[in-house]
Amino acid sequence: LRDGARRLAHRLLAPLDIAGIVYYRIAFGSIALWEIFRYASYDWIDRDYVQPEFHFTYYGFHWVSPWPDEGMYWHFIALGLLSFSIIVGFCYRASAALFWVGFTYVFLLEKSNYLNHLYLFCLISFLMIFIPAHRALSVDSWLRPKIRSENAPTWSLWLIRFQMGIVYVYAGIAKLNPDWLAGWPLRIWLPLEQSFPVIGRFFTELWFQLFFSYAGLLLDLIGPFFLLWRRTRVVAFCFFALFHLANARLFGIGIFPWLAIASTLPFFPADWPRRIFRLPRRTPVPEPPSVAVPLPPRQRLVVAALAAWVAIQLLLPLRHFLYPGNVSWTEQGHSFAWHQKLRDKTSDADFYVTDKDSGETWSIRESWFLSERQKRKMSSRPHMILEFAHYLKRYYRETEGLDVEVRARVTCSLNGRRPQPLVDAEVDLAAQPRNLWHKPWIVPLRTLRPDEL
Numbered sequence: 001l002r003d004g005a006r007r008l009a010h011r012l013l014a015p016l017d018i019a020g021i022v023y024y025r026i027a028f029g030s031i032a033l034w035e036i037f038r039y040a041s042y043d044w045i046d047r048d049y050v051q052p053e054f055h056f057t058y059y060g061f062h063w064v065s066p067w068p069d070e071g072m073y074w075h076f077i078a079l080g081l082l083s084f085s086i087i088v089g090f091c092y093r094a095s096a097a098l099f100w101v102g103f104t105y106v107f108l109l110e111k112s113n114y115l116n117h118l119y120l121f122c123l124i125s126f127l128m129i130f131i132p133a134h135r136a137l138s139v140d141s142w143l144r145p146k147i148r149s150e151n152a153p154t155w156s157l158w159l160i161r162f163q164m165g166i167v168y169v170y171a172g173i174a175k176l177n178p179d180w181l182a183g184w185p186l187r188i189w190l191p192l193e194q195s196f197p198v199i200g201r202f203f204t205e206l207w208f209q210l211f212f213s214y215a216g217l218l219l220d221l222i223g224p225f226f227l228l229w230r231r232t233r234v235v236a237f238c239f240f241a242l243f244h245l246a247n248a249r250l251f252g253i254g255i256f257p258w259l260a261i262a263s264t265l266p267f268f269p270a271d272w273p274r275r276i277f278r279l280p281r282r283t284p285v286p287e288p289p290s291v292a293v294p295l296p297p298r299q300r301l302v303v304a305a306l307a308a309w310v311a312i313q314l315l316l317p318l319r320h321f322l323y324p325g326n327v328s329w330t331e332q333g334h335s336f337a338w339h340q341k342l343r344d345k346t347s348d349a350d351f352y353v354t355d356k357d358s359g360e361t362w363s364i365r366e367s368w369f370l371s372e373r374q375k376r377k378m379s380s381r382p383h384m385i386l387e388f389a390h391y392l393k394r395y396y397r398e399t400e401g402l403d404v405e406v407r408a409r410v411t412c413s414l415n416g417r418r419p420q421p422l423v424d425a426e427v428d429l430a431a432q433p434r435n436l437w438h439k440p441w442i443v444p445l446r447t448l449r450p451d452e453l
Contacts, residue, residue: 007291009303012158014288015151017271018136019279024160025133027262028124029086032099035121035255036080045072048110052371054391056111056384059436064108079103086128089138093129100125111384112377116340117256120167123313124263127163131156150281155306157270162310164263165224170317170338172221177342179328180217183209184415184450185344193250219243227267240264251341323438329414329422329445331381332438347379347412347422353392354405364392380412382423382442389429406430416450 039045049055049066057064066072079102085095104122107113133156134140135149179185183206190203190212202208219239226236241264244257265272274281295303320333327334328343351364366375369391378384389406396402405428412422420443423429427441 009295009299010288010291012153012155012303012306013295013299014154015286016154016157017269017274017281017285018133018150018152019274020266020268020270020272021131021133021152021156022135022137023273024262024266025089025092025128025131025138026087027265028128029083031255031259031262032086032103032121032125033080033083034258036076036083038254039076045076047371048113048373049106052110052374054369054374054388055109056374056378056387058108058111059383059434061108064105066109075102075106079106089134089140092134092138092140096125096129100129110374112374114335115254115256116167116338117254117259119336120163121255121259123163124160127159131159150283151285152270153302155302157266159306159309160263160266161228163313164260164266165227166313166317167260167338168220168224171340172217172219174337174339174342175213175217175220177328179415179450180213180342182449183213185342186212187450188344188416189250196249216243224267227264233267237264237267324444325442326414326445329412330439330442331383332442344415345380345412346419347410348419349375349379349385349408349410351389351392352407352409353396354407356403356405369395379410380422382439383434385410385423386429386432386434386439389432390434393430404430414445414450417446417448420446 049072055065067075079099082095082099082102085091086099100122103125107118107122132149132152135147135152141148175181187206187209190209194200194203196203199208223236223240226232227240241261244260247253248257271281273279317337320327320337320339323330323332325332327337327339328345349366351366352361353364354361366378366388370378370388378388385408389408392406393404396404407425407427408423408429409425410422411419413419422443424441424443429441432439432441
C-alpha cells in the first residue's frame with residue numbers, strides 16, 4: 001500500500017505540458033469577467049446587496065455583511081479587474097487569491113442566491129491560487145523570465161478533472177431517487193418549453209420526459225469515466241457539450257453550461273491546445289524522477305494537501321444522509337451536494353408574531369423585510385424560514401422592546417404533489433436553535449408519489 005501511494009505521489013508531481021493549464025486560466029478568467037459583467041448589466045448588485053436590509057446568511061457566517069454606500073459597486077469593479085489580471089496572467093497568484101476572497105465574500109452575503117455553479121466557482125477560484133497557470137503566455141512570465149516554463153505538475157491538471165468529475169458523478173448519484181426515475185420534475189418543466197427547436201414538440205410526451213431524465217442520469221453518472229478513456233473521450237465530450245447547451249437553452253442557468261464545458265476540456269491530453277493551434281515546444285517534457293527518490297518536505301506537503309482536498313470533496317456532499325427524510329423536502333444537507341435541478345417546489349408562507357406579555361398576535365408581510373427573490377426562496381426552505389423567524393424576534397425586540405414568539409404556516413408542493421404543511425405551525429420558531437442538527441419541527445413529507453392523489 002505504501003509503495004502504491006509513493007508511486008501515485010510521484011505521478012502527481014511529474015511534469016506535463018502546461019498548454020492545457022494555460023488554456024484553463026484564460027477560460028476561467030474570461031468566464032469570471034463575463035459573470036461580473038452580468039451582475040452589473042442585470043442590476044443584481046443593487047437588487048441583491050444594496051437594497052435589502054436583511055440578508056440570509058450561511059451558518060457560521062452571520063458576520064459577513066455588504067459594504068456600505070457605494071462599496072458593493074467598487075467591489076465588483078475590483079473583481080472585474082482581477083478577472084482580467086487572471087486572463088493575462090498579471091500578478092497571477094495575488095490576483096487569483098484576491099478574486100477567490102472577493103467572489104466568495106459575494107457568495108456568502110446572501111444565501112437566497114445559492115446556486116451550485118456559484119459554489120463550484122468559489123471552489124475552482126480557490127484551486128486556481130495554487131495551480132501554476134502563469135508560467136507561460138502571461139505577463140508574469142514575460143516580466144519574470146525565471147518562472148517561465150513549458151511544464152506544470154501533473155496534479156494541477158488532475159485537480160481540475162477531479163473537481164469537475166465530482167460535480168458530474170454526485171449529480172448522477174443524486175438523481176437515483178424515485179421522483180427523478182419517474183420523470184419528475186422534468187414532467188413539469190419540459191411542457192413549458194415546447195418552443196425548443198426540433199424536439200420541443202415531444203416535450204409533452206411521457207416517453208420523452210423519461211428519456212431526458214434517464215439520459216441526464218447516465219451522462220452524469222458514467223460520462224466522466226468515458227472522458228478518461230482515450231477511445232471514448234471525444235464522443236463523451238460531444239454528449240456533454242450538447243447536454244450543457246440544451247440546459248442553457250431550457251433553463252437559463254447563467255454561466256454554468258459554459259463553465260462546465262470549459263472545465264470538461266481538461267479531460268483531453270495536457271497538450272491539446274498546442275496540437276489544435278500548432279504551437280511548438282522548445283523542449284521535450286522532462287522525464288519524471290525515479291520513484292526510489294524520496295520526496296522533499298515541500299512536495300510531501302503538496303501531496304498531503306491534495307489528499308485532504310479530495311477527502312473533503314468526497315465526503316461533504318454525502319452529509320445529507322445523516323439527516324432523516326427526503327432531502328429535497330427538508331433541505332437538510334441539500335446545498336454543497338451537487339443536487340442539481342432535482343426539485344420543483346411551490347410554497348406559500350405566512351408568519352405570525354405574538355407578544356408574550358399582551359398575548360396579541362398579528363401577521364407579517366414578508367415584503368416589509370424581504371425582496372421578491374428572498375421571499376420565494378425562503379418559503380420552501382426550512383433553514384431560511386428559521387433564520388427569518390429569528391430576525392423577526394430581534395427586530396421587534398430592538399425596535400419596539402417586545403419579547404415575541406414567531407410561528408409560520410407554510411404549505412409546500414414538491415414535484416407536483418398536493419401541498420402539505422412544511423413546518424409545524426404550533427412551534428415558536430424564534431425559540432428553536434439555529435444549528436446543523438436535524439430540525440424536528442419540519443413536517444415529514446408524505447410518501448405519496450407526485451402522480452398519486
